[in-house]
Amino acid sequence: MTTTETPATARERDVNQIETGRATRAVLAAVRIAVGLMWLQNVNWKRPPDFGQAAHNGLYQYTADAVKHPVLGAFSWLVQNVIYPNFALFGWAVLIAEFCLGAFLLVGFLTRFWAAIGILQTIAITLSVLNTPGEWQWSYYLMFAAQFVILATAAGRIAGVDGLLRPRWSLAEGRPARIAMVLS
Amino acid sequence: MSAATPTRSTARSSVAWRTRGLIVAGFTALGSLFSLLHYTPLQFVSVNLVQAVVLVAIGGLAALGCALRMPLLLLATGAISIIVGLVRLVTYDSTIGIISGSVNAAALMVGLGTALVAIWITSRPLSEKSQ
Numbered sequence: 001m002t003t004t005e006t007p008a009t010a011r012e013r014d015v016n017q018i019e020t021g022r023a024t025r026a027v028l029a030a031v032r033i034a035v036g037l038m039w040l041q042n043v044n045w046k047r048p049p050d051f052g053q054a055a056h057n058g059l060y061q062y063t064a065d066a067v068k069h070p071v072l073g074a075f076s077w078l079v080q081n082v083i084y085p086n087f088a089l090f091g092w093a094v095l096i097a098e099f100c101l102g103a104f105l106l107v108g109f110l111t112r113f114w115a116a117i118g119i120l121q122t123i124a125i126t127l128s129v130l131n132t133p134g135e136w137q138w139s140y141y142l143m144f145a146a147q148f149v150i151l152a153t154a155a156g157r158i159a160g161v162d163g164l165l166r167p168r169w170s171l172a173e174g175r176p177a178r179i180a181m182v183l184s
Numbered sequence: 185m186s187a188a189t190p191t192r193s194t195a196r197s198s199v200a201w202r203t204r205g206l207i208v209a210g211f212t213a214l215g216s217l218f219s220l221l222h223y224t225p226l227q228f229v230s231v232n233l234v235q236a237v238v239l240v241a242i243g244g245l246a247a248l249g250c251a252l253r254m255p256l257l258l259l260a261t262g263a264i265s266i267i268v269g270l271v272r273l274v275t276y277d278s279t280i281g282i283i284s285g286s287v288n289a290a291a292l293m294v295g296l297g298t299a300l301v302a303i304w305i306t307s308r309p310l311s312e313k314s315q
Contacts, residue, residue: 047277
């Protein structure tokens with residue numbers, strides 16, 4: 001079945017076509033790199049072995065805000081009953097996730113996957129600290145916005161590793177290449 | 185038809201990977217400059233002296249690989265960079281001799297190492313099977 005397009009619809013589509021020129025592509029790459037640098041800069045203070053549990057600082061302090069200044073009851077319950085008893089494990093998971101977010105968003109490797117992980121991590125951070133006195137809630141809304149832009153535009157294809165490897169993945173046979181195509 | 189001859193196409197691809205390699209090598213070496221920066225809002229990566237030396241060495245070797253048309257040097261420097269970064273990640277709770285420094289410099293090394301390995305991959309011709 002073929003769909004017919006009226007001249008008016010076609011004109012509307014043409015007039016509103018999204019800009020994909022060099023400047024747009026440069027901005028998208030810059031957004032991806034900036035978000036990568038944000039994760040890079042903030043991975044440092046997640047320090048093993050106890051991630052601040054003994055001194056009640058660092059990652060422990062921020063996680064505790066989910067209980068002291070709850071945003072969502074279910075998340076506070078999760079922190080108290082699941083995360084606190086396994087805090088070192090949780091700390092290592094956060095450290096590794098943010099390490100990879102910084103490394104791979106910076107160079108644009110499997111960008112859509114890491115942008116999705118970044119969004120999940122931002123949900124966790126937002127549910128921990130949104131009601132903490134002194135926090136600027138727009139920090140977290142902007143983190144969401146930037147990472148949704150990266151996810152939606154697959155920004156690693158511009159000046160990124162994804163852009164280099166996707167032509168090869170697209171020609172390769174086998175599941176790893178197909179998965180890499182989806183995640184990039 | 186405007187298809188390039190194999191020789192011309194190979195030459196173009198050689199220029200492409202060497203240019204990309206030089207750019208990443210340059211950024212790797214320039215990463216060491218963060219060790220001189222002590223203004224917190226712009227100190228995206230904390231680099232100590234050992235990590236600065238590693239970044240300069242990796243960047244220099246990768247640039248040499250591009251200049252000498254030796255893509256294997258990109259693979260070697262990329263792999264070393266990834267290993268050095270991962271070693272620091274798993275030893276982040278302690279300082280063991282020269283294994284020290286921040287974990288964000290280690291993440292930078294893993295990212296740039298991944299880029300160098302990717303450029304090495306693109307330096308190789310596509311296999312017949314995949315074309």
